[in-house]
Amino acid sequence: MSCPICSGDTDPKFRPFCSKRCADVDLSKWLSGSYALPSxxxxEALEALEEMERLVDQDRPH
Structure with a gap:
């Protein structure tokens, strides 16, 4: 089995990844939404838009 991020040999300690770095890269992709599936x-699309607008409005100064 090879690492899904860099295709290197996996390390049993970090399986299915080869290192902590590749595991962290994968986690970052999950957290950023890179692995999201389109709907x-x-x-769902309207809810997502409303949520994005709400988050943007929170970041704006009053």
Whole structure:
């Protein structure tokens, strides 16, 4: 089995990754939404847009 990030040999300590670095890269992709699947559901799309707008409004100074 090879590391899904860099294709190197896996280390049993970090399996399925080869190192902590590759495990952290994978975690970062999950947290940033890089692994998200697109949705065809219009309600989910509207909810996501509303949530993004709410988050942007929170960051704006009053």
């Amino acid at each position: 065809e559901d219009e309600d």
